[in-house]
Amino acid sequence: MTAVATRPPRTSPHKRRKPRSRQGRETLLLMLPALVPVLLFSVGPLLYGIGLAFTDARAGRNAVYEFVGPQNFIDLLSDADFWASFRIGLIWAVSVTGLQFLLSLGLAILLNQNLRFRGVARVLAVVPWAMPPVVIGLMWRLVYHPDAGILNSMLGTDIDWLADFSLALPAVIVMGIWSGMPQTTVVLLAGLQGVPKELYEAVEVDGAGTWRRFWNITLPQLRPVIVAITSLDFVWNINQFSLVYVLTQGGPGGQTRLPMLFAYEQAFRYGFFGYAAALGVATMIVVLAVLGIYLWRQMREAS
Amino acid sequence: MRIKSALAAAAIVAMAAACGSGGGGGDAAEPAKSGGEPVKLNFLSLAWQKESVAANKEIVEAWNKANPNIQVTYVQGSWDNVNDQLVTSFEGGDAPDVIHDDSPALSGFASRGYLLDLKDKLPAELKSDIPQSAWDTVTFDDGKGNQGVYGVPFLQESQVIIANKKLLDAAKVRVPTADAPWTWDEFAEVSKKLTKGETFGVAWPMKSPVNKTLNLALNFNGTFFQTGADGKTTVKVGPEEKQVLQRIHDQLYKDKSADPSALGMGTADPLPGFFAGKYALLPVGVYLRQQVVEQAPDGFEWVTLPPLKGETTNQGAVSQTLSVSADSKHPDESIKFMSFFLNGPNQAKLAKGDWLLPTSQKAAADPSMTTKENGWDIATASAKDLVVAPFLKVNGFDEWKSKVATPTLQQYFANKISLDDAAKQLVEEGNKVLERYSR
Numbered sequence A: 001m002t003a004v005a006t007r008p009p010r011t012s013p014h015k016r017r018k019p020r021s022r023q024g025r026e027t028l029l030l031m032l033p034a035l036v037p038v039l040l041f042s043v044g045p046l047l048y049g050i051g052l053a054f055t056d057a058r059a060g061r062n063a064v065y066e067f068v069g070p071q072n073f074i075d076l077l078s079d080a081d082f083w084a085s086f087r088i089g090l091i092w093a094v095s096v097t098g099l100q101f102l103l104s105l106g107l108a109i110l111l112n113q114n115l116r117f118r119g120v121a122r123v124l125a126v127v128p129w130a131m132p133p134v135v136i137g138l139m140w141r142l143v144y145h146p147d148a149g150i151l152n153s154m155l156g157t158d159i160d161w162l163a164d165f166s167l168a169l170p171a172v173i174v175m176g177i178w179s180g181m182p183q184t185t186v187v188l189l190a191g192l193q194g195v196p197k198e199l200y201e202a203v204e205v206d207g208a209g210t211w212r213r214f215w216n217i218t219l220p221q222l223r224p225v226i227v228a229i230t231s232l233d234f235v236w237n238i239n240q241f242s243l244v245y246v247l248t249q250g251g252p253g254g255q256t257r258l259p260m261l262f263a264y265e266q267a268f269r270y271g272f273f274g275y276a277a278a279l280g281v282a283t284m285i286v287v288l289a290v291l292g293i294y295l296w297r298q299m300r301e302a303s
Numbered sequence B: 001m002r003i004k005s006a007l008a009a010a011a012i013v014a015m016a017a018a019c020g021s022g023g024g025g026g027d028a029a030e031p032a033k034s035g036g037e038p039v040k041l042n043f044l045s046l047a048w049q050k051e052s053v054a055a056n057k058e059i060v061e062a063w064n065k066a067n068p069n070i071q072v073t074y075v076q077g078s079w080d081n082v083n084d085q086l087v088t089s090f091e092g093g094d095a096p097d098v099i100h101d102d103s104p105a106l107s108g109f110a111s112r113g114y115l116l117d118l119k120d121k122l123p124a125e126l127k128s129d130i131p132q133s134a135w136d137t138v139t140f141d142d143g144k145g146n147q148g149v150y151g152v153p154f155l156q157e158s159q160v161i162i163a164n165k166k167l168l169d170a171a172k173v174r175v176p177t178a179d180a181p182w183t184w185d186e187f188a189e190v191s192k193k194l195t196k197g198e199t200f201g202v203a204w205p206m207k208s209p210v211n212k213t214l215n216l217a218l219n220f221n222g223t224f225f226q227t228g229a230d231g232k233t234t235v236k237v238g239p240e241e242k243q244v245l246q247r248i249h250d251q252l253y254k255d256k257s258a259d260p261s262a263l264g265m266g267t268a269d270p271l272p273g274f275f276a277g278k279y280a281l282l283p284v285g286v287y288l289r290q291q292v293v294e295q296a297p298d299g300f301e302w303v304t305l306p307p308l309k310g311e312t313t314n315q316g317a318v319s320q321t322l323s324v325s326a327d328s329k330h331p332d333e334s335i336k337f338m339s340f341f342l343n344g345p346n347q348a349k350l351a352k353g354d355w356l357l358p359t360s361q362k363a364a365a366d367p368s369m370t371t372k373e374n375g376w377d378i379a380t381a382s383a384k385d386l387v388v389a390p391f392l393k394v395n396g397f398d399e400w401k402s403k404v405a406t407p408t409l410q411q412y413f414a415n416k417i418s419l420d421d422a423a424k425q426l427v428e429e430g431n432k433v434l435e436r437y438s439r
Helices: A002-006 A019-052 A071-077 A080-112 A118-130 A133-144 A150-155 A168-193 A197-205 A210-238 A242-247 A259-269 A273-302 B002-022 B050-066 B082-092 B103-111 B124-129 B132-136 B165-171 B184-194 B209-220 B239-253 B271-275 B288-295 B331-341 B344-354 B361-365 B373-385 B397-413 B419-437
Strands: B039-045 B070-076 B098-102 B139-141 B147-149 B152-156 B159-164 B200-202 B225-227 B233-235 B279-285 B302-305 B315-317 B319-324 B386-388
Touching: A019 A273, A071 A273, A080 A118, A080 A168, A080 A210, A080 A259, A080 A273, A118 A168, A133 A150, A133 A168, A133 A242, A168 A210, A168 A242, A197 A210, A210 A273, A242 A259, A259 A273, A259 B082, A259 B397, B039 B050, B039 B331, B050 B070, B050 B331, B050 B344, B070 B331, B082 B098, B082 B103, B098 B103, B098 B331, B103 B139, B103 B319, B103 B397, B124 B331, B132 B152, B132 B386, B152 B344, B159 B165, B159 B209, B159 B288, B159 B373, B165 B184, B165 B279, B165 B302, B184 B200, B184 B239, B184 B279, B209 B239, B209 B315, B209 B397, B233 B419, B239 B397, B239 B419, B271 B279, B271 B288, B279 B288, B288 B373, B302 B373, B319 B331, B344 B361, B373 B386, B397 B419
Parallel strands: B039 B070, B039 B098, B200 B279, B315 B386
Antiparallel strands: B098 B319, B139 B147, B152 B319, B159 B279, B159 B302, B225 B233
16 A cells, blocks of 8 residues: 555656556545445444354353354244244335335425425424434334323323234334435435426426326436435335334334344344344345345336 | 545554454453552442432442442443343443342353352352342353352342222221231132222233243242253143133133233333222232332322232242352452442342342341331241242243243233133243253
8 A cells, every 4th residue: 555655646648558547546545545444344344244144153251153054044034033023124114115205205395385484394394304213212102102192192092002012013103204204305305306397397388287297297207316215215214223122122022023123132132143143134135135126127117 | 645545544444453453452451459549340230219229329339438449330220221231241341340130131141151150259148148049049050051159139029919908998808917818719809809880909010921920820839941851941831830820810801800901001000090099909019119108199098918829928039139240350349349238237228229128137137127117017028938930040031031921921811812822822932932042
């Protein structure tokens, strides 16, 4: 590295023979400061985690562990709790992403209109973004509180939302939608503002109604943005941990145990580090696969 | 320009490398025996009731004043997440020196080698002050087949019944005493008698049903676990284990003397209903008396009734404990501090603060522990029924409890599955969970 750095700067014109390789090296050098942390703090742990997934690592002082091949993955396939948690993870990720997208799209279109107090409304829509997940979790715990909760007092009901086997997951999903809406809304709003006005004017000349304008102009124009934000949302949601950990810790009876919560329990509660790492790897593979198919289809339709 | 960026990159690499290697070393702090520097200990306490936190801090302060060479820092922890926190800090090598926890958690920590074996290190005075039955709750396998003592037990909880005195008098039932407690049959009869109009005889708060039912199951010798000749532990739900389960279920759905809507409640949640006369009897841990005293409306009369009797009055016991981290750099000083912290007078203070039973016999003889006021006499007397809970020694109990037993028992008490189905689930799924730990 020092050898590269101390080489005198080249300015003579006759050495411009290999501009591409020089440029490439320079780019690499410029990227290095950004790359080093990525390698150290993202790629490193990732590789370590993948390695751990093939061992029988357990919590313990001076614990020794050995390579066990794909045993963890074989166990995983026959682990009913894993599949239950995985199913919950998919329900959660798909419904949060889907509903969040629909609501955010509505909100973004609304905020794109020429409303009074539009500035204030836009700021308000971003408020949940400013809250750390732990605070959001605590806040919603108060909303759902069986005795002192706002929800029960508003509806006049007496339901313990987070302790009910069938209501807990929907209740958690509502919170997930709420907390992720700002990102999605802001991105969609930015996308909406990028749609050329002339297109609308053109179809208006043709006498198209609101619905047709939305269907034929807004949606196709927004497509790249929609694809990007829904796939990002999906990844975020399936890897969600802190919100649900604070709100329910996976209860009642594992009804809200998302895959990451399950992995966390395996590692830090029961001490099966290797198994938990295998879980992480499996989730990663699934996310990559789902995203791959989705993006591939979207690209194909777009072209 | 290029030199600068390269230098920056090199600096980042160097910094990151320094950070990476910094965490692992444990060589920096040598015990300061000869020098003037006092030894510093961290004490993780889980006390949460106001009086109890005050008692803890007071004892730590007294120690620090008397021992300028061993200074203890009080660190506040919380029962909610202590075990996750401890696993992380044990693995990271920065666990507190003296750790407050409870005996069910020690079993797993002991087998992973996180805790110091105190067997031959404790002073005789402390050892003889605490009865063997309490020491049994902290004696565990170290994962290699040796038995060790991994903590000092100091507070124990027994299950008593807190009763509304007016309703009890009005129903003209026999008031049990420590020598002649109610049997479960009598308890069922009394509960039926007390059920009138809006009032239910009893409320069973069963949000966390496992420890409660397993501890009570010992009344009928129900152990829930058995260890075979091959050393493998399996779950067992036979006629003995089914007794208490069936009886509680009968109160809920046959006698209708227990309020089904109390099932989802945590231990303290039925109190408002209890004060309002909605429930006459509350089978709860002794510590709940504190909240009754604090929250009861003026003129509300209540009594503490001794534990029920099945075939025996035995109850499973777990203890709150103090342990020393295996990685502590000052184990001897830590043990000295623990011995002071848990001597007779201090245990009496701690027990009073937490409204629990002290293991120290000296503390139990303290007049404040045997007064009739607030049922202390009944509570302290119930300590004789405590035997080590069989599930304490089961490796993997925590996972069995949260994954299998809690949902199964909740479903059973909610009348969604039959007793036989519940038993089957507890055994079959339970054995699958335990299997993993014996590998």
